[in-house]
Amino acid sequence: MDIGELETTAALAQIDLGNGDLERLGEAVSQMLAHFEKMNTVDTEGLEPTTHALVRDNRVRADDVTPSPLADAMIDQAPEREDRFFVIPNVL
Amino acid sequence: MYQTVVGLEVHIHLNTKTKAFCGCRAEFGDEPNTNVCPVCLGYPGVLPVLNQEALVQAYLVAKALRCELSPRTLFDRKNYFYPDMPKNYQITQFHDPVGRNGSVDFLSPDGTVKTVRIHDVHLEEDAGKMIHAGDMSLCDYNRAGYSLLEVVTEPDLTSGEDTEAFLQSFQRLVRYLGVSDGNMEEGSMKCDTNVSIRKAGEPLGTKVEVKNLNSTRFIKKAVEFETKRQATALDGNRTIVQETRLWNENRDVTESMRTKEGSLDYRYFPEPDLPPFVPDKAFLQAIDGRLVELPLARRTRLLTAFQLSKEQADFVTESRFLADFFETATGTGGTGPAAGQAIANWLMGDVQKELNHFGLTLEASPLTATRLAQLQALLDSGRIHIKIAKQLLVAIFEEDKDPERLLKEKGWEAITTEEQLSPILDQVFAQHPAVVEAIRAGDVRQKGYLVGQVMQATGGRATPGLVNSLLAKKL
Amino acid sequence: MSAPVVSPWKQFQTKKEAYLAYANPWEKKIGSFLSFRPETPAPATPGPLAGLPFGVKDNIAVEGFPLTCGSKMLANVISPYDATVVARLKAAGAVVIGKTNLDEFGMGSSTDNSALGVTHNPWDITRVPGGSSGGSAAAVAAGLVPFALGTDTGGSVRQPASFCGVYGFKPTYGVLSRYGLTAYASSLECPGILSADLALVQSVFEAARGRDLNDQTSLDYEPQAPRPVKTIAVLGDLSDLHPDVRAVYDQTLGHLKALGYTLLTVNLPSLEFAVPAYYTIATAEASANLARFNGIRYGHRPVYSENHEDLVRKSRTEGFGNEVKTRIMLGTYVLRSGFQDQYYTKAQKVRTLIRRDLQKVFDQADLLLSPTFPTPAFVHGDQTMTEFQQKLADKSTVTANLAGVPALSFPAGLSSGLPIGMQLTAPAFGEPRLFEVAAQFATRVPVVPCPGTSLDWSK
Numbered sequence A: 001m002d003i004g005e006l007e008t009t010a011a012l013a014q015i016d017l018g019n020g021d022l023e024r025l026g027e028a029v030s031q032m033l034a035h036f037e038k039m040n041t042v043d044t045e046g047l048e049p050t051t052h053a054l055v056r057d058n059r060v061r062a063d064d065v066t067p068s069p070l071a072d073a074m075i076d077q078a079p080e081r082e083d084r085f086f087v088i089p090n091v092l
Numbered sequence B: 001m002y003q004t005v006v007g008l009e010v011h012i013h014l015n016t017k018t019k020a021f022c023g024c025r026a027e028f029g030d031e032p033n034t035n036v037c038p039v040c041l042g043y044p045g046v047l048p049v050l051n052q053e054a055l056v057q058a059y060l061v062a063k064a065l066r067c068e069l070s071p072r073t074l075f076d077r078k079n080y081f082y083p084d085m086p087k088n089y090q091i092t093q094f095h096d097p098v099g100r101n102g103s104v105d106f107l108s109p110d111g112t113v114k115t116v117r118i119h120d121v122h123l124e125e126d127a128g129k130m131i132h133a134g135d136m137s138l139c140d141y142n143r144a145g146y147s148l149l150e151v152v153t154e155p156d157l158t159s160g161e162d163t164e165a166f167l168q169s170f171q172r173l174v175r176y177l178g179v180s181d182g183n184m185e186e187g188s189m190k191c192d193t194n195v196s197i198r199k200a201g202e203p204l205g206t207k208v209e210v211k212n213l214n215s216t217r218f219i220k221k222a223v224e225f226e227t228k229r230q231a232t233a234l235d236g237n238r239t240i241v242q243e244t245r246l247w248n249e250n251r252d253v254t255e256s257m258r259t260k261e262g263s264l265d266y267r268y269f270p271e272p273d274l275p276p277f278v279p280d281k282a283f284l285q286a287i288d289g290r291l292v293e294l295p296l297a298r299r300t301r302l303l304t305a306f307q308l309s310k311e312q313a314d315f316v317t318e319s320r321f322l323a324d325f326f327e328t329a330t331g332t333g334g335t336g337p338a339a340g341q342a343i344a345n346w347l348m349g350d351v352q353k354e355l356n357h358f359g360l361t362l363e364a365s366p367l368t369a370t371r372l373a374q375l376q377a378l379l380d381s382g383r384i385h386i387k388i389a390k391q392l393l394v395a396i397f398e399e400d401k402d403p404e405r406l407l408k409e410k411g412w413e414a415i416t417t418e419e420q421l422s423p424i425l426d427q428v429f430a431q432h433p434a435v436v437e438a439i440r441a442g443d444v445r446q447k448g449y450l451v452g453q454v455m456q457a458t459g460g461r462a463t464p465g466l467v468n469s470l471l472a473k474k475l
Numbered sequence C: 001m002s003a004p005v006v007s008p009w010k011q012f013q014t015k016k017e018a019y020l021a022y023a024n025p026w027e028k029k030i031g032s033f034l035s036f037r038p039e040t041p042a043p044a045t046p047g048p049l050a051g052l053p054f055g056v057k058d059n060i061a062v063e064g065f066p067l068t069c070g071s072k073m074l075a076n077v078i079s080p081y082d083a084t085v086v087a088r089l090k091a092a093g094a095v096v097i098g099k100t101n102l103d104e105f106g107m108g109s110s111t112d113n114s115a116l117g118v119t120h121n122p123w124d125i126t127r128v129p130g131g132s133s134g135g136s137a138a139a140v141a142a143g144l145v146p147f148a149l150g151t152d153t154g155g156s157v158r159q160p161a162s163f164c165g166v167y168g169f170k171p172t173y174g175v176l177s178r179y180g181l182t183a184y185a186s187s188l189e190c191p192g193i194l195s196a197d198l199a200l201v202q203s204v205f206e207a208a209r210g211r212d213l214n215d216q217t218s219l220d221y222e223p224q225a226p227r228p229v230k231t232i233a234v235l236g237d238l239s240d241l242h243p244d245v246r247a248v249y250d251q252t253l254g255h256l257k258a259l260g261y262t263l264l265t266v267n268l269p270s271l272e273f274a275v276p277a278y279y280t281i282a283t284a285e286a287s288a289n290l291a292r293f294n295g296i297r298y299g300h301r302p303v304y305s306e307n308h309e310d311l312v313r314k315s316r317t318e319g320f321g322n323e324v325k326t327r328i329m330l331g332t333y334v335l336r337s338g339f340q341d342q343y344y345t346k347a348q349k350v351r352t353l354i355r356r357d358l359q360k361v362f363d364q365a366d367l368l369l370s371p372t373f374p375t376p377a378f379v380h381g382d383q384t385m386t387e388f389q390q391k392l393a394d395k396s397t398v399t400a401n402l403a404g405v406p407a408l409s410f411p412a413g414l415s416s417g418l419p420i421g422m423q424l425t426a427p428a429f430g431e432p433r434l435f436e437v438a439a440q441f442a443t444r445v446p447v448v449p450c451p452g453t454s455l456d457w458s459k
Ligand SMILES: [Mg+2]
Pocket: B092, B124, B150
């Protein structure tokens, strides 16, 4: 994978590639992608993709309120908070 | 001269008690981060659990919009990072939305019925809310995971006015279906507006997406602004940039949103945590059972059946409640044009006045359709006349009782016989001998004074015709 | 199925000093737990597993315990809730005494990818315990707990079980709820059970399984009507096996024949594409599953950031290790528009093909046997076992995940002093067949405890 594609991919994944990561990760990613090419040698014409492992259709729940008692415990885990809000640096 | 081409992506909050994928209360205005659980806060290990009612309402709207209903609907993940979205992907429907290829009619301000094609209807989840405060932002996830329905139209609208009318018509439609309150100001309906222009006969131009529009009026203005802006650009041989612009409601202009380099790539793929949904016969029958006559069809029917004016028809079909009220009131009191006119006049005139006076909505007021029908029936039978009817209406608002009972309690029934009226007339004659003399001497102008005195003495209950004839007889 | 387990918890409690005197030195030596609280376990409730202590891989939620996933990203996160499997085991009387080490977010085959600690194989501390459920395997093999929960995305329960000489069981997809399992590859993974006691594996499975309303992909257990296993398929084209694994494999075939099973040689041509298909799907799903870790609601936050994007990028760049970043990048790439058809969609079609081929095998045979992993436990930092080589070696385990079917790694014997596991794969809901054959095999080749350990929890 060329550097440009790697950087675009990293941007989409919200990961910075500094300190040699570009080369190190780039090599690992490219090696796997090359391995993935192997799939092109197999004929899958007419096959439906399998998106789910083994599921039953039509799983739904009733529209009944089940309030969670965990709101406060989760707010307590906020790296930074203000009253009941999660705080982040300002969006410009 | 350019043609304007508008396509819409309308989002509505569905009318569910809980969020789309967890049992948290779907409620606005609570303390921040109270209606949250590990699922809607995106905790490690949690899984979405689909709300059946959200799915039912999604299919209901798709059906009302004459879509092809998906025989097997599936969810997808739409990947992008934003702080208000806990999982940093949105569960939505990309490959198999609940409905596709629909259409819906609306009444254009030019008086014609126009059709807008629907590209698709899909169910998804809303994000949380961010409040910007100085050098920080505050995140509240109460809204995160709300069930949201997105309706995507084809680019079939051709003016700001039509766009506004279409959206108002769409609001009425979702309210009739009971799936959303469709309120743009409160954020339960949002609309991203794609605007492009072209010369007649040419292919579609480059579209610009306008966001941050929180009223139908702003959307109309934004479409008109964009039309002018894009026309000026093309006339000046500049190209239109495909971009997202924000509506600035203080300046009535759209402004370019600073776009990050590298276009977004949402990397949609099937949501592995939610199995496909295959609607069965019972499910589809339940949808049919919840379908109602849509506002435009109802307007046309009532307009014809009761020979209403356009204004009357618009008024009585504004909401399903009002239309039901109107039909119940006319049905109880006698059907046909006369009843329709009478009830429409009540609703648009005195009822409206009293609602304003008492600060009530019709839904919450003591005036029921049956009571209004009873009131009209009293009027039709001559047991009261119009002035008393208006008094009775106020009394219904004040005392929350049926008109018949109020009539008895107040003793407001009309005086319709000579036997009842004669002694009152004699009494008035006795009180005003000079006036009686003057009239008898030929000064007929003073007759009106006597009539007024009779009406006052009877509290307005005397039938004016009877007063006149008896007066003539006695004089 | 199995007899109720006799509770050793009373002895465990009354002989706590003795237990700690045994456990603490072993734990110091192998580092299997990331959090270890044997002194003050929660009170047990009555039930079929009453008083039985267990370890839980640290990517599965246990209320009040950390949920680190072996990552710096979540090092300070405490789970506010229990995973469904944990809640069910607690309800059956079992008691969590610690969270076990793992490759970060389950990504690896050695547990060396943990950012929070190193785990050694109790058989040889210069060697890895396998992964990603390496902590669970090591803790069970060292006799610190009678059983432990792991997660199996592509072999992460079976491979460490093989390396540490214990049973590693991956059930039919959906039968053990994923609610509370920190998602890596949602359509492939499920909780799994590790123990040296096959009957206990079954008891734990019984207590934890079944449909869960919090997981709409979960299933009720609908076992196939029991019928005695007769035919076991073996692969005709096994290559690249380490000589020690080859030796134990050949012995295993002999034992199975001696037990009266018919061995049927089959070819599974699509197996060649299992690893690329598996890693394409797994990394694609991972790229979305791990997007939620952004330092806003919980987890690692950088010391300073200018704005929200800076915050998210720094959190992720500082919080994730290299292998995790590599897989997120890979998964992001294979989903990108323009590449998705070539990679992700292609892999899903290959997955269909593999399932179909596997079904053909099960049309002819009751089970499929293969070595769990082509090598015995390798040493830490083995240059011949690079991350890439480890991925290629997942060949025989990933098939069960791609197909959603159950598989069991059982201790098949020792070679050069190291345990070697063999794997049985069954069609969906064919768990009874796995247990039946593994139990038969154990009558000829009993589980050997690692020197210096006691695996006996039945006293
Ligand atoms: Mg959308």
